[in-house]
Amino acid sequence: MNWRAIWTIYRSEMARTFRTLVQSLVAPIISTSLYFVVFGTAIGSRIETVEGIDYGAFIVPGLIMLTVLMQSISNASFGIYFPKFIGTIYEVLSAPVSFLEVVIGYVGAAATKSLMIGLVIYVTANLFVTLPVKHPFAALGFLVLTCVSFALFGFIIGIWAKNFEQLQLVPLLVINPLVFLGGAFYSISMLPPVWQTITLFNPVVYLISGFRWSFFGTADVGVGLSLAAIGVFTGACLLAIWWIFRTGWRIRS
Amino acid sequence: MAAIVSVENLRKVYDSGFEALKGVDLEIREGEILALLGPNGAGKTTLISTICGITRPTSGRVTVAGHDVVTDYRASRRLIGLVPQEITLEPFTKVMVAARFTRGLFGKAPDDAYIERLLRQLSLWDKREAMTKELSGGMKRRVLIAKALAHQPRILFLDEPTAGVDVDLRKSMWEVVEALRADGVTIILTTHYIEEAEAIADRIAVINGGRILLVEEKDRLMRRMGRKELTIELQCPIDAIPETLAAFELVRGEDGQTLTYSYDRAAERTGIVTLLSALSEAGLVLRDLQTRQNSLEDIFVGLVREEA
Ligand SMILES: Nc1ncnc2c1ncn2[C@@H]1O[C@H](COP(=O)(O)OP(=O)(O)O)[C@@H](O)[C@H]1O
Ligand SMILES: [Mg+2]
Numbered sequence: 001m002n003w004r005a006i007w008t009i010y011r012s013e014m015a016r017t018f019r020t021l022v023q024s025l026v027a028p029i030i031s032t033s034l035y036f037v038v039f040g041t042a043i044g045s046r047i048e049t050v051e052g053i054d055y056g057a058f059i060v061p062g063l064i065m066l067t068v069l070m071q072s073i074s075n076a077s078f079g080i081y082f083p084k085f086i087g088t089i090y091e092v093l094s095a096p097v098s099f100l101e102v103v104i105g106y107v108g109a110a111a112t113k114s115l116m117i118g119l120v121i122y123v124t125a126n127l128f129v130t131l132p133v134k135h136p137f138a139a140l141g142f143l144v145l146t147c148v149s150f151a152l153f154g155f156i157i158g159i160w161a162k163n164f165e166q167l168q169l170v171p172l173l174v175i176n177p178l179v180f181l182g183g184a185f186y187s188i189s190m191l192p193p194v195w196q197t198i199t200l201f202n203p204v205v206y207l208i209s210g211f212r213w214s215f216f217g218t219a220d221v222g223v224g225l226s227l228a229a230i231g232v233f234t235g236a237c238l239l240a241i242w243w244i245f246r247t248g249w250r251i252r253s
Numbered sequence: 254m255a256a257i258v259s260v261e262n263l264r265k266v267y268d269s270g271f272e273a274l275k276g277v278d279l280e281i282r283e284g285e286i287l288a289l290l291g292p293n294g295a296g297k298t299t300l301i302s303t304i305c306g307i308t309r310p311t312s313g314r315v316t317v318a319g320h321d322v323v324t325d326y327r328a329s330r331r332l333i334g335l336v337p338q339e340i341t342l343e344p345f346t347k348v349m350v351a352a353r354f355t356r357g358l359f360g361k362a363p364d365d366a367y368i369e370r371l372l373r374q375l376s377l378w379d380k381r382e383a384m385t386k387e388l389s390g391g392m393k394r395r396v397l398i399a400k401a402l403a404h405q406p407r408i409l410f411l412d413e414p415t416a417g418v419d420v421d422l423r424k425s426m427w428e429v430v431e432a433l434r435a436d437g438v439t440i441i442l443t444t445h446y447i448e449e450a451e452a453i454a455d456r457i458a459v460i461n462g463g464r465i466l467l468v469e470e471k472d473r474l475m476r477r478m479g480r481k482e483l484t485i486e487l488q489c490p491i492d493a494i495p496e497t498l499a500a501f502e503l504v505r506g507e508d509g510q511t512l513t514y515s516y517d518r519a520a521e522r523t524g525i526v527t528l529l530s531a532l533s534e535a536g537l538v539l540r541d542l543q544t545r546q547n548s549l550e551d552i553f554v555g556l557v558r559e560e561a
Binding site: 086087 | 267268305306307308309326327328330331333335337339341342343344345346350354355357358359360361362400
């Protein structure tokens with residue numbers, strides 16, 4: 001392993017993050033606050049509790065997941081698309097690094113950034129509601145796993161994309177609906193039976209459910225199932241990346 | 254001298270189906286400066302990219318110091334520095350940071366003293382804290398060179414390094430190249446400024462249409478193919494070349510005032526003396542004489558035309 005190269009890529013990507021730190025953090029903080037105003041206060045005043053949990057607190061895990069997921073994808077996809085777009089990728093391609101090292105560097109940086117944003121949202125949420133975390137290690141575990149697996153997914157999109165439109169297409173058309181139908185703002189049990197079944201095909205449901213469990217100890221689906229779902233998704237992304245590495249698809253002609 | 258880069262029967266077919274390299278054989282010797290000469294689209298960049306690992310060979314084999322560039326890429330790439338044809342730099346990165354980045358990417362321990370020497374040598378030290386987007390084109394090119402040298406490679410590829418570069422910078426760039434050569438670095442440069450290849454290279458390879466047409470010591474190439482021209486200016490214009498001079502295959506200038514005789518400089522007898530006496534026998538009075546040596550450019554144009 002060329003650890004030095006991994007560290008170099010990671011640090012250079014993190015430097016880019018810190019250059020734009022204020023934008024990176026302000027946007028999620030503002031949108032989280034808005035969600036609290038709209039859902040927590042306006043709607044929450046009518047709902048009050050879901051499964052015995054204060055509605056304002058109930059939406060927090062979903063809110064964090066939602067932002068972290070989108071951030072991981074956009075950070076990682078942009079992180080690798082940018083050097084492809086401006087041509088500086090030549091340097092990475094001609095360096096004595098394996099594709100795995102490149103992936104660890106870029107994906108690690110993207111995941112770190114979204115993890116930071118996730119934590120900032122958590123802190124912001126604490127200003128609005130009291131938020132006990134029942135299983136803090138599980139919560140952190142779910143958060144880190146989500147950051148990493150969706151950063152991997154974003155990395156694949158960044159390699160695949162041939163232009164900026166494509167770069168935004170997948171998050172917009174696929175991820176957005178999955179996230180909003182993923183039970184961030186409601187419990188699956190609140191849906192009619194047919195929709196409950198359909199929802200079970202949405203991988204994001206498992207993420208949010210598992211994450212919410214680590215906060216409140218209650219979940220829509222079993223925690224084991226949640227973990228398995230993330231595991232399968234991560235595995236699929238790793239497989240895709242391994243194949244990209246083998247074939248040089250869209251990076252090495 | 255031993256070969257440090259060896260290319261054997263290298264073919265490259267792009268995804269589009271275009272065959273950019275059609276069986277290239279080339280040995281690059283340790284410590285030499287090799288100029289890779291060829292018109293646009295000849296396959297120079299493709300060849301360099303394949304040696305450096307940016308494109309994959311379709312078939313054939315490339316080794317760098319004995320390391321296969323596909324199966325043993327870590328060892329081969331560590332030895333190579335590449336200055337790409339296009340200026341590609343992260344716009345918001347500072348010069349010093351950019352150089353450190355490359356060094357790290359190549360797995361070398363940080364050495365700011367070395368980077369400082371490098372930047373000074375390339376007259377970039379004053380700009381070390383500047384972002385690359387603030388630099389002029391020539392300085393950006395130098396940043397690319399600094400990056401390519403940041404990990405102290407033994408082989409340096411310069412892909413058209415002087416395209417769009419002013420005379421001063423070009424001169425200082427050649428000074429750097431000379432210094433590197435003195436350190437034993439092998440240098441491969443592509444250019445279509447032929448005077449440059451003529452001035453700086455030890456050997457010249459000519460490539461066109463994905464094939465290497467020739468590889469030869471520059472001096473031998475010049476001797477072998479260097480024809481000279483003798484231009485004779487006449488006192489009075491003539492309408493036609495006299496019959497008696499037919500054997501010399503002279504070319505009459507448009508105004509009828511000049512005659513051009515071309516001969517092989519390396520030949521035993523150049524024929525100049527006989528030509529001159531034949532001229533005076535024909536009653537032609539000379540005003541002036543000029544000789545001109547064929548440049549590499551003429552040789553190159555000739556070769557490429559032959560190929561076409
Ligand atoms: N990625 C690519 N896909 C298809 N054709 C390419 C690609 N890159 C280069 N070519 C073609 O291969 C030929 C050689 O290109 P190149 O190696 O860049 O030549 P040079 O550097 O000598 O100008 C050109 O005809 C070019 O159009
Ligand atoms: Mg080229």
